[in-house]
Amino acid sequence: MKLTQQVLDLDWEEVKTKITRFIRDYVEKTKAKGVVLGLSGGIDSSTAAALSAIALGGDKVLGLMLPEKETYNPTDISHAKLVAEKFGIKTETIDITPTLEALRKSIPIYDPEDKLCKGNLKARTRMLYLYYYANKLNLIVCGSSDKSEVMIGYFTKWGDVAADISPLMDLYKTQVRKLARHIGIPEEIIEKPPSPRLWPNQTAEEELGLKYEVLDLILYGLEHFMKVEQIAEQLSLPKDLVEKVKKRWKSMEHKRRMPLTTKLQYRTIGFDFRLPVA
């Protein structure tokens, strides 16, 4: 297999059809009234929201904009609004700063210097809002995690990844960009550097030390059982770098699963209790 950008090409109209069919089918089967999702103004949530609107009609999609003081960015807000307007999505804006401040005050061991713990608190707080709305209004929480992030565990456990369905989770980030372009997400959203906005000036590619164009090909190679040496050679990358990505992918499995338990009885959750969903 030759690892070039072409391997990531899919028939985007077909992908759009499959994803919208999936969203519609799940909402129908669960008898929900629609979906709620966090609308950050970033590419993933914009794409997930737009696909939900194409699937269900914008009136059945609620986008929650949940800014907070530290990472507040008016461009993000205007991007979120742009997508909402274009696809007829209902929105609500809630400033989560007071909630975060209250949480920080109430945690005895709270450490303002620990930016990762602090950042994760933001992602998990947003999850609380999404699930409250879902619960109250009989909506499905639609996640917007992509395959690149989920494979390398670049997300907050029980935070941004928490959802009932994740329609983009089998698409790498660079594939989400192509799909976004196909369905008419404004170019400025597609082009801006991705960021989880857990702290000011955080950008994903800087933090990961890799461009998504490269990372996605490494992950694609790993997905297809390619050896580290093969991937490194084909992409002209140091073997150590590919090895590092592989280790990270494998070590993050705990973030992608229900909590591990130890088997004690006949059928066990997460092992051999095997039931279908929807």
Place this chain on the structure above:
Amino acid sequence: MKQKFKVALAQISCKRGDKEANIQKIEEYTARARQQNAELVIFPELSLTGYTIRDELYDLAEHVPGPSTTAIEKIAKKHEAFIVYGLPELSDKAQATIYNTAVLVGPQGFVGKYRKMYLPTHSVFEEKRYFRPGYQTGVFNTKLGKIGLIICYDIFFPEVSRLTRLEGAQLIICISASPAVRRGFFETLTAARAIENTAFLAYVNLVGIENGLQFWGGSRLLGPNGRVLAAAKYDEEDLVIGEVDYSDIAPIEAFVPTLRDLRPELFDKLKENVENF
């Protein structure tokens, strides 16, 4: 025996785990097919229960003949049609041994059953975890000629169709539950099995979404030269009718005489090599 008759490809989605709803749909589609003069109506693999039922199989599996087969026999009698459908079959001799089975019933009642030989257990498939493989081909003598049954992944193994053909089947029915990314394989293999066996081949696939898997439909009837005689839509429920005319086989058999040219000694070699692969 009829030389010529109409076949209906009943490409349905199933309500997972709800036999009653699925039997009702089987009846509806059979009635519609009969209105179009089809004498044989074919439903997808595990159409009684849906495909992705996992541990629920133990609740849903039943004997063949058994209650659901009786219900579908009644439909066949009422509408004077032959019907092929799929279900998880509980062994008569054990209590939790299950087969992935295709059943043929007709206006006179139960005709026969075929237990899937090749159980996919890779990628998203976990059939060997649940099913015991079958060991017999399914070729049945009916007034519509000799009909052979195979199921989905069996089509990747030419020997299943070959044996079915050599036992006399001139129409091979492949019921299937194939998810989206495998469409290209099936479109090629259905044509290949028809051509190499100079037989009619009816492929009927599931549609709908189960547990995140999207089944692509695309059911088709192929002639003995591999030509598509009837084709259902992709991804949506559909009912299409095609005609089988056994007299079309002779000219193809003479033109590309694959059956005449079969070399039995290769099968011994094949066996030897498979055992030591």
